[in-house]
Amino acid sequence: MACGGSSNRRQLVPSRKQSSLIQPNRSPNSVKLNARTLEKALPLLAVENNCLISKLADITVGFRLLLPEIFTQSPEDYRSLHSALCKAIKMLPVGTVIHKQDWFMEEKYQADQDHDDTSFLTLAFQRHFVERPFLNHYCYLYISKLPRSRQKQKSTRHSLTRRRLVPREQVDPKELQSFFDSVSQFERILQDGGIAAERLKDEDYVSGKGDRGIVPNYFRLQPDGRRKVTLEDWDIDGHVRVGDKQVMCFTLSDVESMPHMVDVMAGYGPLSSDSTQFAVGNVLPVGLMLPCNHIYNQYICIEDGPAALREFEQQTRYLNSLSMYSNENAINRDWTQKFIQEAIQQQRTVCRSHFNLMVWTEKPEQIDYLRSRASAAIAQLDCLPKHNTQDAARLLWAGIPGNAGDLPLDDTFYTFVEQAVCMFNLESSYRSSLSPFGIRLCDRFGKPVWVDLSDEPMNRGWITNRNKFIIGPSGSGKSFFTNHMVRQYYEQGTHVLLVDVGHSYRGLCEMINRKTRGRDGVYLTYEEDNPITFNPFYAEDGVFDIEKKESIKTLLLTLWKKETEPFTRTEEVALSDAVEQYLKLIKKTPGKGSFNGFYEYCDAQEGFRAYLKEKKYEKDYFDVQKFLLTMQPFYKGGEYDYLLNSDLKIDLLNKRFVVFELDNIKDHPILYPVVTLIIMETFVSKMRRLKGVRKMILIEEAWKAIAKEGMATYIQYLFKTVRKYFGEAVIVTQEIDDIIGNSIVKDAVINNSDCKILLDQSKYQNRFDEVRQLLGLTEKQKQLVLSVNKDLDPMRKYKEVFIALGHRSKVYATEVSLEEYAAYTTEETEKYEVQQRTAANGGDIQVGIIDFADARRAKAAV
Known part of the structure; x- marks a missing residue:
């Protein structure tokens, strides 16, 4: 018999003796069973x-x-x-x-x-x-x-x-x-x-x-x-x-x-x-x-x-x-x-x-x-x-x-x-993304799933940019989720730049450095005996393009003038000329450039002074002496001479995992603006020069200080333009009120972040309608957010996270192994234990993490 055409029929079940249908003999006087082959009964x-x-x-x-x-x-x-x-x-x-x-x-x-x-x-x-x-x-x-x-x-x-x-x-x-x-x-x-x-x-x-x-x-x-x-x-x-x-x-x-x-x-x-x-x-x-x-x-x-x-x-x-x-x-x-x-x-x-x-x-x-x-x-x-x-x-x-x-x-x-x-089943289990790029999370029943938060949503039109903001109060699992996300992004080839104020990523950076023998991970923090230091006049490849020159000029202007003190166009042009002439000079001796060298070039009679004289710049247009006097604290012998004269030859452009830890300087009036400029210059340089390479900048609680210091324009710039360069900007904060209370960040971040990640928001459940309208969440997304951590399995250790990609949203579980837990933890006692075990094993953090995990398993087994 044909159904709309002819074709070869397929044998439905192989004829095998072990494949049988056993059924009772219908004779009332017999209890003997018949065995029929399944092929005949089929x-x-x-x-x-x-x-x-x-x-x-x-x-x-x-x-x-x-x-x-x-x-x-x-x-x-x-x-x-x-x-x-x-x-x-x-x-x-x-x-x-x-x-x-x-x-x-x-x-x-x-x-x-x-x-x-x-x-x-x-x-x-x-x-x-x-x-x-x-x-x-x-x-x-x-x-x-x-x-x-x-x-x-x-x-x-x-x-x-x-x-x-x-x-x-x-x-x-x-x-x-x-x-x-x-x-x-x-x-x-x-x-x-x-x-x-x-x-x-x-x-x-x-x-x-x-x-x-x-x-x-x-x-x-x-x-x-x-x-x-x-x-x-x-x-x-x-x-x-x-x-x-x-x-x-x-x-x-x-x-x-x-x-x-x-x-x-x-x-x-x-x-x-x-x-x-x-x-x-x-x-x-x-x-x-x-x-x-x-x-x-x-x-x-x-x-x-x-x-x-x-x-x-x-x-x-x-x-x-x-x-x-x-x-x-x-x-x-x-x-x-x-x-x-x-x-x-x-x-x-x-x-x-x-x-x-x-x-x-x-x-x-x-x-x-x-x-x-x-x-x-x-x-x-x-x-x-x-x-x-x-x-x-x-x-x-x-x-x-x-x-x-x-x-x-x-x-x-x-x-x-x-x-x-109405009696039909209308839902299925979570499915993993087919995208080759993604991160590993779990569904609400504990099954691992592969989730793409960037490429697949863009390709399917769910979102128009890869930017994200993450909101979660202390103890909600925010640091674990961000550690888990950035690690997997890094392992898939992403250049990651982190701005932190709580040492949340030190363990992960040490793990990356162990694996790459220090080639990829850079952890920059300010300590009295090891202050944070840079060299804005260093480039590993010797290339000083327009972006690099502009960033150096912006840095010098920031050091020279206060935020309320205007500078003239002629001063800006003259400073650009000074940077240009010094860069031409150091091209003859690659790797020798530094702020000290630039200062000396500007001060030398045969240096920039001679250039100004040749161009017939008058003192009223650019006062070299006042400029050098203002810059003296950053010159050798000055209070901040270490800041811009690093001899470490670190090229942040090609480092794939860079952490700026700003906890000790977030309130410093001099160091903080300079460091934030270096941060932004580093990422903008990555964004523009690394063609076809995925980039991510993640700003933890430091974004509040950045916004206060006149750096909010950088956040706006990043969130509006980073998508054009195969990049994504991520803001992390503890309180929704932090974003609501900052009009600049609110407009820049919320309007340009199609991926919204929220952790436990139960404290807002009685006034969540206000939050829902601000974040542009649907009624179903509101239900999902308020359901986070409501039905946790007591046999597993994990926290849930709400992720919205446009109008598509789910709640996932962030559950990690003990080894990952040791690398991510922000608990001081646990961090100290990992450090102690690392020191006891010759400074090998991987062995220290293994010892920590093994000890926890042994304790749980007792």
């Missing part, structure tokens, strides 16, 4: 033209669905999904059976092989999570065209016991084409509604040898087929076993077990707050919240509406005639009349529905536990849990992909499509 005939063909002429088209990720949908999103599904289902012809099958499988995390990174801390992260169990989700949807004779299938007539000839309508080209057209429309509506639907192909259903694919995997209750390729026996002698797995089936197959009212979503208490109700899918308790291997089957059979309503009208008359004998008959009559009225007045699509939950385990001691968990999950839906033992084998049989037509009629109930779709 209700499916072949795979043709990307369709499944059953032996009773059912034609099935399948889809793999990518549902929205859990905890990311707003009430409007759920209603939009519900509307799209209802519209799509109504496009299908009468007699169609929709079978949605959601697999939830216990799997164990394995190291990510797609990202080739073997750094010490990354390997520690992988070891921390390896073999961690998590629940994965696979979703399939099958649309079956049944022959008219099969559309009223009774429970005693199914392909397990009977075979039929192919009905004429199943081979009629016009009917087939009409069915496939409606399926294509169904697919398009789903795509437009936000559900990615991928049509299954022949090789997806079954491989050439019959041991791989969706159909064989169902017979081993294993959706991906990676662990086993052999088929397993089915034992349906009074109970259901698939190999070593004992299967239990719980059904929602009659209106008495269903709730009086249904909605597409429900409130989730653990993540709700006093001011917000956190919305999740209606059937979440039997989805990702049920922590065991299970399948949730959802069936909708499209009925002939007028014919069904005529039957109900006849039933109404019958019940009316019996209403005087029983109040129950009168009540059923009234409900039936309401059903008819709603169907006519609101043009509802009548359907028959069935829902069941199948759970299984290979450990007999878990049977009672799983039974109670599954029953409790169904009870949370406000449904009456029913452990089905009589029809479990038939329901498992009907769950075979392409065999929904074998669903018994007496296991279904009448309803409308709108109500039936």
